[in-house]
Amino acid sequence: MTKKAKICLIITVLLLAVGVGSIFALRFFSREGHIASVYQHGQCIRTIDLSQVREPFEFTVTSDLGGSNTIRVEPGRIAVIDATCPDKICVHTGYISTSLSPITCLPNELVIEISGGESTSLDAVVQ
Incomplete structure (x- = not known):
């Protein structure tokens, strides 16, 4: 192998190592958490960074039509634990902690979605 070929090979290996190392460093040191957004009537009424939650807490969202949903937030996850809708x-x-499947309550026009954090390679969810 010529000297020029060896130098090209070393440069290529170094660039590849830097590229792969950068990808791992960005994923490992990423500070983005899972953000839960609570929507009612299509309007975002509350956002919660689930990675910052230290103690569980609950709150209630009341619809204009009198229906309500009690939402429980725990570190890294969120759920509707009680609702006045007929089908529940x-x-x-149950609890969600990824963006794969939102929580929806059509009678009370409530949607809870999670964004941010790690993405997954799944393209569909079947329940």
Whole structure:
């Protein structure tokens, strides 16, 4: 192998190592957390950084039509634990901690979505 070929090989290996190292460093040192956004009637009424939650807490969202949803927030996850809707699909959804599937309560026009954090390679969720 010629001297010029050796230098090109070393430069290529170094650039590849720097590129791979940068990708791992960005993923490892990323400060972005999971942000839960609570929407009612299509308007965002509250956002919660789930990575900053230290103690569990609850709050209630009341609809203009008199319905309500009680939401429980714990470190890294969120759920609707009680609702006045007849089918309680939002309650049966349980806790969510990723952006794969939101919590929805159509009678009370409530949606809870999570954004940020690690992305996954899944393209669909079946329940």
